[in-house]
Amino acid sequence: xxxxxxxxxxxxRGVIWALPRIGAMLLAxxxxxxxxxxxxxxxxxxxxxxxxxxxxxxTTAELDPLSVVGLVTVVHEVLVGIAMGFxxxxxxxxxxxxxxxxxxxxxxxxxxxxxxxxGLRVPVISQYYVIxxxxxxxxxxxxxxxxxxxxxxxxxxxxxxxxxxxxxMRIAQWGSHMFLGxxxxxxxxxxxxLMIYLALGVITRAAPQLNIFAVGFPMLILAGFIMMWLTLPxxxxxxxxxxxxxxxxMRDTVRGN
Numbered sequence: 316x317x318x319x320x321x322x323x324x325x326x327x328r329g330v331i332w333a334l335p336r337i338g339a340m341l342l343a344x345x346x347x348x349x350x351x352x353x354x355x356x357x358x359x360x361x362x363x364x365x366x367x368x369x370x371x372x373x374t375t376a377e378l379d380p381l382s383v384v385g386l387v388t389v390v391h392e393v394l395v396g397i398a399m400g401f402x403x404x405x406x407x408x409x410x411x412x413x414x415x416x417x418x419x420x421x422x423x424x425x426x427x428x429x430x431x432x433x434g435l436r437v438p439v440i441s442q443y444y445v446i447x448x449x450x451x452x453x454x455x456x457x458x459x460x461x462x463x464x465x466x467x468x469x470x471x472x473x474x475x476x477x478x479x480x481x482x483x484m485r486i487a488q489w490g491s492h493m494f495l496g497x498x499x500x501x502x503x504x505x506x507x508x509l510m511i512y513l514a515l516g517v518i519t520r521a522a523p524q525l526n527i528f529a530v531g532f533p534m535l536i537l538a539g540f541i542m543m544w545l546t547l548p549x550x551x552x553x554x555x556x557x558x559x560x561x562x563x564x565m566r567d568t569v570r571g572n
Contacts, residue, residue: 344404410496440543
């Protein structure tokens, strides 16, 4: 069945207007935005979602992508996608921040490696938590939930509508929620390390001739690993709570004015 030229141009216009938000969101969200994700796969997923979204989203035929208004609209769409992906990225950052606090308390802050998710050097304890959270992220189908919210955002926040004025404030407040989650995750281990430091201080005063570095450093590392093992069963519940809050923030961000 032949297609008219106007129908083809209208469909292509819908795909073009869906690309900025989808591409920006996939660059910011965990898993898809990882530096280890091949660019070809990310581009293919972006194009596939754009074609799917264009099939049910009304086109903005009155907007010219090369006009000033069109360029401003593209910038708005990119900001919407980044804001959505950033909400879930903060959930992952909470556990990375908790790992840094634990590593500093254990004396392993110097042992670092490159995080493939962000391309930065982080302590090995942070990388340990990032690997666990990445597996939980896939286990809870969070990547599918993120794509669902992304596709649904074109209904709740059409192309050209822009973010609500209070959306940026909600994302900024979510940053403090991330630090609170990091404190809750690392608090048992850091508190146990503090108790060991106090005990070592008392031992040093009682027996100054004792080499506290030879005794205390292995004790701190051993106690830290034991506490990490004991607190490991609570990680999925903490991650699930933070993930639910992150998804709720994504939905609120694209709820519309």
